[in-house]
Amino acid sequence: MAETGINILGVSGSIRKESFNTQLLTVALELAERHGARVTRLDLGAINLPFYDADLEAKSGLPETVRQLKKQFEEADGLIIATPEYNGFFPGILKNCFDWLTRRTGPDDPILSAFNGKVAGVMSATVGGSGGIRSLTSLTTQLHYLGVTVLPRPFSLMHAGKVFGDSGALPAESLAVLDETVTGLLRALGKPD
Ligand SMILES: Cc1cc2nc3c(=O)[nH]c(=O)nc-3n(C[C@H](O)[C@H](O)[C@H](O)COP(=O)(O)O)c2cc1C
Incomplete structure (x- = not known):
């Protein structure tokens, strides 16, 4: 397939080694x-992101990890986010990441520069029968607040x-639906049919 020039950043909201959401993100x-x-892709388990702390920010400015994270988001046209559902909500590790990303490097850094103009495809995998519909609802509300089109x-x-299963592969039927989500995202970002 020809290069589209579209940059996609993938994020999983689970840092568990065998995470189903990370598997889902990989396929997407x-x-x-x-x-x-x-x-x-952003591996939240590998970057050592501290809990957001206004005292830390006031004392030392934005941590280097956050600066790099902001750059990674700014360079992306679109986001694919796979989120677990924790107690009916998207997990705190994602919220903490978003909170840091809203902080400005300085007065020249536009407000919400990491999020403005982005389009996101969101997905969730759960072991139970909910399919993460509540985490998807809360994540969508959060992303809208940040200026992301979902x-x-x-x-x-x-x-x-x-x-x-054991193979880690998605059945053809699910794969076809996931493919529609991914192509929908690329189309929204200007990829011709
Ligand atoms: C603290 C916690 C809360 C959970 N709450 C929910 C929930 O509200 N709804 C649900 O369907 N599954 C819930 N689960 C089960 C997760 O869907 C399941 O652990 C899933 O595998 C987590 O995603 P991962 O495989 O990507 O790590 C919860 C799991 C944990 C650890």
Whole structure:
């Protein structure tokens, strides 16, 4: 597939080694790449992001990790976010990341520079039967607040343990629906049909 020049940043809201959401994100990013996007991913478990602390920020400014994170978001045209559902909500690790990302490097850094103009495809995998619909609702509300356009019809995967099975592959039917989410995102970002 021809290069589209579209940059997609993938984020999983789970840092668990065998995370179903991280598996789902991997499949989604592979699809995006196959459709000509350049993809990068953010591994929240690898970057040592502190809890947001206004005292820390006042004392030392934005941590270098946050500056790099902001750059990664600013360089992306679109986001693919796979979120677990924790107690009916998207997880704190994502919220903490978003909170840091809203902080400005200085007066020349436009407000919400990490988020403005971005389009996101959101998805969730749960072991139970909810498919993470509540985490998707709360994540969508958060992203709208931050100025991100969220694609309608998020991808929802219930009984993820059974669906992924031992192979870690998605059945053809689910893969086709996920592919629609990914192509919808690329189309929203200007990829011609
Ligand atoms: C603290 C906690 C809260 C959870 N709350 C929910 C929930 O509200 N709804 C749900 O469907 N699953 C819930 N689960 C189960 C998760 O869907 C399941 O652990 C899933 O595998 C987590 O995603 P991951 O595989 O990407 O780590 C919860 C799990 C934990 C640890």
